[in-house]
């Protein structure tokens with residue numbers, strides 16, 4: 225692979241313009257992790273079967289393991305690294321941490337981004353709408369309930385409500 | 398990392414340009430739309446094109462014009478179109494049942510209708526396949542599902558294709574020889590390797606849905622999980638109503654053969670009479686007889702066959718309930 229010619233593209237990564245050169249058959253996942261040093265995006269199955277590689281491409285949640293890097297010329301990519309602003313965690317990151325919605329954390333960047341895209345389109349989702357939106361992301365640790373609760377709590381806070389976690393979501397019944 | 402093999406990637410802006418690029422590349426070239434079928438397959442070395450030609454930059458393929466749907470429309474867009482939800486809801490419903498929201502944001506209608514056939518002995522990594530000395534569909538000589546068989550039995554696993562066959566949609570193809578219109582039912586072959594009648598250098602441009610005109614259709618899907626999984630059985634049922642009676646009917650099965658399989662006897666069992674419990678049972682039985690899933694997907698074979706009866710019955714009951 226070393227002496228193969230590279231392609232160079234310009235794109236926006238987490239709101240910043242970026243230029244990157246890489247072998248033309250690389251996926252966006254590989255370009256992010258290996259050529260841009262952004263290892264927040266995780267690799268799992270690499271076949272579209274787990275969701276852990278999810279990023280937002282022009283605001284839409286897609287699987288970076290099945291998108292070519294060269295297809296991203298001129299487009300806007302958002303990864304988990306872009307979520308915190310000025311040292312402040314995103315409300316979803318806060319609630320995921322507080323409610324135990326992240327355990328091993330391997331699935332977490334993807335869940336955060338899918339939830340962010342959901343809340344941008346629908347600030348007041350029902351539990352069912354959250355479940356459907358997150359139905360392409362596997363988590364082997366949490367059992368999902370804490371993830372749904374964290375999305376609900378963050379949604380409330382992002383709507384400007386003063387919302388606290390319920391006692392049982394912190395300590396159980 | 399499970400990496401793609403090396404290839405050249407081309408991004409034409411028009412159909413003409415795409416056809417010229419394919420002509421240049423010859424058999425080494427392949428079209429790609431969303432890539433959710435082709436790229437996993439390339440990672441497992443099922444397909445090894447040296448030139449990959451993306452159709453996503455061609456404006457004409459992304460068009461939605463009345464009942465004509467461009468093939469590069471994503472499944473997400475297809476499943477949330479308001480006009481579809483009213484009239485041709487079975488198409489939107491089947492698109493909504495494909496895999497996951499993330500895959501539906503990427504996967505297209507055209508890719509779904511041209512989806513490669515699937516088999517437990519085939520959808521595996523190169524190393525896995527090598528360890529069983531491969532199979533007839535790629536790199537090998539024998540079929541592990543039916544070792545004495547001269548053909549491959551890989552399964553048609555598209556959710557939308559059975560609906561298109563049932564409602565009588567037409568596909569518009571453009572190739573070096575010009576344009577042709579093919580009824581969905583004649584687009585598929587019952588052969589796991591040569592599963593399409595389309596030539597490799599033809600592009601599927603759009604799908605013409607029949608206008609709403611007293612017909613109704615539903616799609617029911619059997620799979621292990623409520624998300625992610627391919628159908629192990631799909632039932633598309635279409636009825637042209639004639640008052641309270643069934644004028645014409647078509648029942649098409651997905652996931653049981655190498656093509657979306659129409660069971661003519663099941664449709665015939667319904668025609669000319671109201672949709673009574675007896676008529677539904679007769680149609681379900683007629684669909685059960687020729688439903689012959691092979692032991693190469695998820696779930697037990699005989700149970701999948703039995704479920705044909707159950708799913709045909711449910712589909713017809715739903716059509717009756719909303720008439």
Ligand SMILES: Cc1cc2nc3c(=O)[nH]c(=O)nc-3n(C[C@H](O)[C@H](O)[C@H](O)COP(=O)(O)OP(=O)(O)OC[C@H]3O[C@@H](n4cnc5c(N)ncnc54)[C@H](O)[C@@H]3O)c2cc1C
Pocket residue numbers: 271272273427428429430431432433434435436437452468469472494495496497500503504505506507508509510511512513554555556557599600601602625626627628
């Ligand atoms: C984990 C997983 C789960 C899945 N589950 C399902 C499921 O439940 N149901 C289901 O139906 N599918 C499923 N799929 C398959 C696939 O994601 C969808 O069928 C999708 O719609 C394919 O579309 P695409 O645009 O990504 O196809 P691509 O990968 O781009 O193309 C697929 C094939 O069609 C050809 N092609 C594409 N468009 C055209 C065109 N316009 N003209 C000519 N040839 C064309 C390509 O050359 C290629 O051979 C799943 C895939 C994965 C990875």
Ligand code: SF4
Pocket residue numbers: 515516517518519532533534535539540541542543548549550551589693
């Ligand atoms: S049906 Fe047989 S030849 Fe076809 S993919 Fe499966 S094992 Fe291979």
Ligand code: FES
Pocket residue numbers: 266267268269270271272273274275276277278287288289290
């Ligand atoms: S790594 Fe599993 S879906 Fe991309």
Ligand code: FES
Pocket residue numbers: 325326327328329330331332362363364365366
């Ligand atoms: S927290 Fe471990 S996989 Fe989700």
